[in-house]
Amino acid sequence: xxxxxxxxxxxxLLVTACAVAPPxxxxxxxxxxxxFAMERDERRLWREAAxxxxxxxxxxxxxxxxxxxxxxxxVARRLTPRAALDRLEVRVRVIESPGLSAxxxxxxxxxxxxxxxxRLENEAQLAIVLGHELVHAVNRHAIVEYxxxxxxxxxxxALPFGLGELGTKAAVTGYSRDLEREADEEGLALVAAGGWDxxxxxxxxxxxxxxxxxxxxxxxxxxxxHPRLEERMESYRALLRTRYAGRRGGDLxxxxxxxxxxxxxxxSARLDLAAxxxxxxxxxxxxxxxxxxxxxxxHALLGDVxxxxxxxxxxxxxxxxxxxxxxxxxxxxxxxxxxxxxxxxRNERDAARTALRAYLRLSPDAVDRAWIEGDLAALDGRGR
Amino acid sequence: MRxxxxxxACVAALAAGCIHDDAPWREVGGKYDSGNWFGPRISxxxxxxxxxxxxxxxxxxxxxxxxxxQSIKIRRVDPGKPLPHTKKTVAKGMRPNELAEVLLDDLxxxxxxxxxKVLDTRPASIAGxxxxxxxxxxxxxFGLKVKAVLCGVMIDDHAWQxxxxxxxxxxxxxxxxxxxxxxxxFRVR
Numbered sequence: 001x002x003x004x005x006x007x008x009x010x011x012x013l014l015v016t017a018c019a020v021a022p023p024x025x026x027x028x029x030x031x032x033x034x035x036f037a038m039e040r041d042e043r044r045l046w047r048e049a050a051x052x053x054x055x056x057x058x059x060x061x062x063x064x065x066x067x068x069x070x071x072x073x074x075v076a077r078r079l080t081p082r083a084a085l086d087r088l089e090v091r092v093r094v095i096e097s098p099g100l101s102a103x104x105x106x107x108x109x110x111x112x113x114x115x116x117x118x119r120l121e122n123e124a125q126l127a128i129v130l131g132h133e134l135v136h137a138v139n140r141h142a143i144v145e146y147x148x149x150x151x152x153x154x155x156x157x158a159l160p161f162g163l164g165e166l167g168t169k170a171a172v173t174g175y176s177r178d179l180e181r182e183a184d185e186e187g188l189a190l191v192a193a194g195g196w197d198x199x200x201x202x203x204x205x206x207x208x209x210x211x212x213x214x215x216x217x218x219x220x221x222x223x224x225x226h227p228r229l230e231e232r233m234e235s236y237r238a239l240l241r242t243r244y245a246g247r248r249g250g251d252l253x254x255x256x257x258x259x260x261x262x263x264x265x266x267x268s269a270r271l272d273l274a275a276x277x278x279x280x281x282x283x284x285x286x287x288x289x290x291x292x293x294x295x296x297x298x299h300a301l302l303g304d305v306x307x308x309x310x311x312x313x314x315x316x317x318x319x320x321x322x323x324x325x326x327x328x329x330x331x332x333x334x335x336x337x338x339x340x341x342x343x344x345x346r347n348e349r350d351a352a353r354t355a356l357r358a359y360l361r362l363s364p365d366a367v368d369r370a371w372i373e374g375d376l377a378a379l380d381g382r383g384r
Numbered sequence: 385m386r387x388x389x390x391x392x393a394c395v396a397a398l399a400a401g402c403i404h405d406d407a408p409w410r411e412v413g414g415k416y417d418s419g420n421w422f423g424p425r426i427s428x429x430x431x432x433x434x435x436x437x438x439x440x441x442x443x444x445x446x447x448x449x450x451x452x453x454q455s456i457k458i459r460r461v462d463p464g465k466p467l468p469h470t471k472k473t474v475a476k477g478m479r480p481n482e483l484a485e486v487l488l489d490d491l492x493x494x495x496x497x498x499x500x501k502v503l504d505t506r507p508a509s510i511a512g513x514x515x516x517x518x519x520x521x522x523x524x525x526f527g528l529k530v531k532a533v534l535c536g537v538m539i540d541d542h543a544w545q546x547x548x549x550x551x552x553x554x555x556x557x558x559x560x561x562x563x564x565x566x567x568x569x570f571r572v573r
Binding site: 308367 | 481489493502504506522523525526
């Protein structure tokens with residue numbers, strides 16, 4: 001096929017895609033508008049959202065940390081227009097996942113992953129994410145997309161090929177470009193009105209871009225129909241250059257944020273390690289050490305990362321981290337365990353025995369007691 | 385003679401490919417035998433009323449009352465091959481505790497397994513080789529509390545994962561002895 005033919009085919013496909021794009025359903029006034037009344041199909045969406053929320057909590061996928069939820073809710077309420085607060089069920093749930101994601105249900109329930117919270121650096125960045133999501137709920141984007149999608153599905157089903165179906169799937173996996181842009185623009189206005197530093201606007205997307213690169217996600221499906229990450233960042237930059245030109249400073253809320261999410265950073269790093277994402281696990285443990293420089297458990301985690309990643313010098317690197325952990329806190333069980341196993345590997349029997357016995361003393365209910373007792377027996381020349 | 389045997393093996397393999405069982409489930413009939421002509425062959429004794437899922441490329445999925453109430457699954461894990469959930473892989477010559485770490489992390493990172501908690505992990509002899517046995521509690525995507533026994537062993541160049549899963553309440557204890565007996569009968573040839 002020549003380049004010319006390929007171009008012609010691509011153009012035909014694009015024209016077809018435009019031709020079958022469903023017409024946008026009529027926009028509705030925001031929930032904050034006077035006389036707001038829910039429509040029948042919208043009421044059903046809200047009921048489903050409430051059911052999803054209950055299911056999410058019951059499933060164990062949502063983190064049960066009352067203090068963290070209170071903090072996040074405080075930021076969300078500070079962002080939400082007063083009239084909307086009376087009508088939405090604003091809440092923030094943290095999903096126990098190391099991935100980077102956030103979404104909102106039609107009734108104002110924001111779901112944000114541990115991975116995203118761990119990467120954000122301050123409250124202003126959190127406000128950017130929450131503000132964007134809350135605009136989707138305040139401006140009733142879900143019902144517009146739902147109605148558009150229903151129409152689109154009917155069109156797509158008439159097509160003899162799959163292109164239309166892809167388009168309709170995109171409608172349910174995320175909001176379309178214009179609604180996303182609106183959420184960017186109005187979300188940033190909420191952040192500015194709340195007094196946060198809007199200069200942080202592009203940072204959450206930079207974190208997302210870094211994650212997409214690390215994960216080698218070629219074209220995340222969600223972004224295939226939205227302004228791509230670069231476009232999103234550019235639209236924020238344009239707003240900062242124009243509407244907010246000359247506006248400097250504002251509340252970063254760095255200490256408040258880091259105090260609230262500190263333990264999430266380490267927990268997320270542990271999830272990254274389980275998932276075999278050694279780089280992010282290492283970065284997470286190091287980020288935690290920046291917050292708590294004498295945290296023995298973070299050094300123990302860095303030891304686990306080095307040991308499991310393997311390669312030249314891995315055992316020595318792991319041993320160094322375990323030694324540091326035990327020096328900082330001899331009562332750190334994971335430090336003693338790692339140190340004992342690393343020393344056993346080097347056949348430093350006495351020191352290994354001391355560390356492993358310390359581990360069992362510190363963790364009398366250790367779930368891996370049988371393994372450790374086997375290792376001790378082997379060190380004593382009694383077993384394997 | 386050698387050519388004749390090879391021809392017969394080819395014919396048998398082709399016939400097995402053409403004449404397959406259309407039923408989704410079939411009674412195990414007391415003993416499951418993978419019956420492979422090529423590659424490692426596995427067997428496990430199960431009670432006569434257990435059913436196995438047909439049309440599996442590899443391994444075994446068996447239950448008596450349905451997946452939601454109890455299941456025993458066996459899968460082969462080849463060194464270096466991607467696992468379904470974690471990016472870690474099994475490596476040749478892994479010790480049992482290292483294998484346990486990787487297979488447990490694969491379960492831990494399964495999006496449908498929430499709040500996983502290890503209750504116990506220990507060395508275990510499986511099919512005559514040094515392996516591991518780990519008991520975990522978790523919630524499935526519907527919030528149902530389930531318990532699972534995750535076992536693994538490295539035999540020759542392959543790792544084998546044997547899992548028993550059942551709702552924590554009532555069912556887990558009910559069929560645990562059945563699983564233990566089945567695990568004791570597991571063989572790789």
